[in-house]
Amino acid sequence: MIDTRNKQIALLLSETIATRITMFMSVPFLMIYLSNRFHFSATELSLIIGINPLCTVIFGPLGGRLTDKISRSKTLYIVPFFWGLIFLSFAAASTFPVFLLLNGLNGICYVTYESTVKKVLSFNSTLNNRKLVFNLRYTCLAVGAFLGPLLQLLFPKTSTAHMYVLLGGTYLVSALLNRCFFKDCPPAEKTPPINTAASSATDRKNLLLFLCFLLGIAFSYFAYAQSQSTVSLFFTSKEFGVGGNSKYSLMLSMNALLILILQFPVLRVTQRFPPLKLLMLSNVLFSFSLLLTPQSSNWGYFLVMVLSFSLGEVLLGSNFDYSVDSFSTEENKGLYFGLSETVRIGNTIGPIVGGLLIEASPSGGFKEIFIILSLITLVGQLFLWLYGKNIRINQH
Template sequence: MNMILKKRLSLPRFHPVAWGVIIGTFLSRTGFFMTLPFLGIYLGKFKGIDPATVGAILAVSLLAGTLSSFVGGALSDRLGRYPVMISSMAAWSLVLIGFAFAAETWAFFLLSAINGLCRSVFEPTARALLADVTPSEQRADAFNARYFAINLGGAIGPLAGLKLGAGSSSSLLPFFASAVIFFIYAMVLVVFMVMFKQQLHEKSASITMNQMARIIFTDKIFLYFLLGNVFVAGAYSHLDTTLSQYIGHDRIEAYSFLFVINTLSVLVLQYPLAKLMKRFSSLTALKAGCLLFGLGLFGFGVFDNISMLALSMVVFTTGEILCFVIGDVLIGEIAPEHLRGAYYGASGLAFIGQSVSAWIGGILLSVLGFGQGPILFAILMLLAFVAFPFFHRGQHLWEQRRLRK
């Protein structure tokens, strides 16, 4: 009995570099969530920037990240995983310090763009390194551990940021603390690069941008999924942008609490939902997810009671899990094996919806004001619902394809 219990409680035997990536992911996400979810509040409340401009600044980060989403993996294939991760993490730490010292609006636009670039370069490279050093039979466990680390950092980060003064008169301290965390992680990666000199067998990307575009518009099922995902990604973007301004401008503690509820809901609901949705097709799950996204958004504008806001966040998070986790599963189902990487890379284009929606949210706040929550979030709900017909059409074509096989 003791042997069985010991076996269950023992940590997986991942490669030391894999553990470095997983633990580093926890640290970097903790640092990220200590500051950047509060950036909209910081820019509006302490820098006096109007909501529409704040929305545009936040949107620039998402846009830069989307447009450079293909760069990280290709760059790491040519230069190696470690140099790309080290340089992007070091640059990221400087960006955070820049946010603390910047005074002009144009500087915040520039820093926001570089922030998005650093994230889009670092994230795919870290995932590639994790896959490089992990045997195929352990990869699912390793990536699950990484996802857990992401959400654990998302739970701890906002609380730590709030404790350090995010959204208050001492709001510069979280930027410096996060910068230190990122710089330390960069130094740890240098140590790993020196200690572990594995020969990483990396394939250079052979699919050009034109070929990717041809794949997207040839495969109608993938195209409908991608179009629906534009609106899904847009719905999710309001968590860090529109919602942070709407609730955080006068209820900073409530926003931080909701952010923690979001992360904890992912940790609690992820596996039960995955088990439940095995009974349904992936596109059915996506249709349910976009509806739940919209209903959760509407709840944020209708309710003031913290309990009902928390319930709205649980509904929103359920949609998040269904759309993002099941979305990755769907790509694996519809993509030809020899083009799977191209499909996953092309799917990043959907996150253009994040940039546009963050901007739209800022405009709606400027036009309608903070006292028109039900109208504002009803509009955002309807935009989330637009994904439904795209997923429904894609499901119809997917079923037809499967019947022909």
Template sequence: MSALNNLHPLVWNIVIGTVFGRMATSMSIPFLAIYLTNVKGVSPTQTGLIIAVSSLVGIATSFFGGYFSDRFGRKRVLLISIFLWAFVFIGFGIVEAVWGFFFMNALNGFCRSTFEPASRALLADLTEPKNRLIIFNLRYTAINVGVIFGPILGFYLGSSKSTFAFFIAAGVYALYGLSLLITYQRTSIQTGSKENEGPGNRVKMIEAFRITKSDSILLWSLIGFILAITGYSQLSSTLPQYLSNTSLIENGAKTFSFLLAFNALTVISIQYPLLKIGKKYSPLTSIMLGSIMVSLGLIGFGLARGMLVWIIVMMVFTAGEVLMFSMTDLFMDNIAKPNLRGTYFGAMGFTQIGNVIGPALGGFLLDTHGYDKPILVFGLLCFSSLLAIPILLGVMAKMKNQSLREAQT
């Protein structure tokens, strides 16, 4: 890990900030639905719309969020979005009306889709290409560490009964923003792209849209990733519904809680051993292997009964998750145009369409076939996830052809 010895202070700032930011988010946002229905008396339909609007706004604005960081500079976009994010959490704490929660969660999705692409692009700007995989995975680890502790803190803070945790989250994000501001003031930025601050590097939005639209590798990889994430999303949508309602498994809710904790711990435990293996192959190869393992995990969800089997199945699923998500940032960095790195990372936000399609598809299959036919339900979900493989194989072929053409010119 010699790559960690000479990291720019901003890189450490983002990694450490990610731990506390995700911890703050996961101790508040996951409990919002329970608070709205149980305390505020909001209907399940309205609650579902409030929760969904964050993802929908994130999908709609992620491309623009990434572009803004290319056009106006990472610093400006990061600082504006994170301080706005802090005010959003204050808003969650003080609003009373249903429309207020809807508006705040829409802003939450906007802030996330603006800050995240810019921060990942800055990590790439400040890191040598040979070390970017390690840095992207360090950020991935930071996310998982935050998510392990956040829900536990949220539970003890009573986040399902009050909005107190949102005020704490606001304070965390305000401190994160202040730390970025101070670090920017005390350090210099020296990157090959000069953080895209120069006028010559500023690409107009219509041109950025034209370039990305004409990039068939980007477009087809996004489609493949959407299908892969459709399968992965079943972990937090279809699986808990199945376990909580099926007659085939006793204490399904308790089993799901254990599996979630085991999933997060497994991610941290196996991430870097898998990283050493994944470095021997292309990022796309690792992503495809990860998608296959997630699909096998989905079949396992339908077959598993005893706890030992569930543990084995979850290990397979989690290994697939790590291979998929630890390599997507590096893959996007590899295919991005140097002066449009933020835009390409922003385009990754479209893959969250899988997090919209997946729960809807899983819920439809449960409604159609019931909770006691898991092999059929998860088998069909597995098939939908595997559709990503031929598409990503096509992307790999396109990349090889592109490399050959570049070598000949």
């Protein structure tokens, strides 16, 4: 007989695949839909798209803290239900303020639900298989990102609005399933503090250490964000040469495929290494891939660049959530998982810095631009090293 906790883990992982497939059938095409259907200006489009990660970063700690205060069973039902209604509203919306509001609420729901799911997966898994569970979820996310755009091609005449109806319906079904399967999911156990003053001082110190860790990881996200901004601009530039569009599409497809192929072999090989060391290696691999990008018109450099980028992404995805879980306690897992979403500030800053460097560079100069981006990425090593050093001091 399958343990109830294993059933709950299996349900959450299955829902992750279903929701991510439908999400990638709709969300990546939102800007095209808004531009073609409603003819919003470039500024309005940027604000609608940009408010989502902004809300994710701003409300991350609050959303995570809510999951520590409210019963997990309620959060697993209420948030996806409300989220589903928001996605259904996308199909009926038609004005700029409404789309702005909806995508902002989308970001708030995302960070709250992500914190809850990660927290439940942590509570429902043992210490020995926790890293495997987090890696399985990362695989589910990768499968959704890979299949979603492909399945969207099967419905060329279906509008993005209808895809959002499908996405909203998927979340409503998830909410109902969670309502049935998580009826007896209790809130996190609370233990009374022994020494309030000492406990508060320790909590503040741990929080500062954790923020140092997140800052280091944000530089990896800074590098990751270049793949959809500065790198794409380079591949379509005169400096790259002929066939840049096709090669960029190939890069994206190879990246998605390599992640699915490499994840579990890499997990098996690296399981004896500390997660922090692997996250530092991930940062170096991202930096190295950016350094190789200007030479990627050559097939050899191109293949090494894509492999380096994909390995960096696998190591980041495989170890980040597990590291956050290891750092937190039962009472504050939601807060720490919510705070962990602030690393996505790198996703916002990365394209901005890349764009500024392109504008400041005379006649393109992509080689110098990618050297600078590569060096900026390596700044993350300093913060991860400081984090690791302080952790070792605390342990002694």
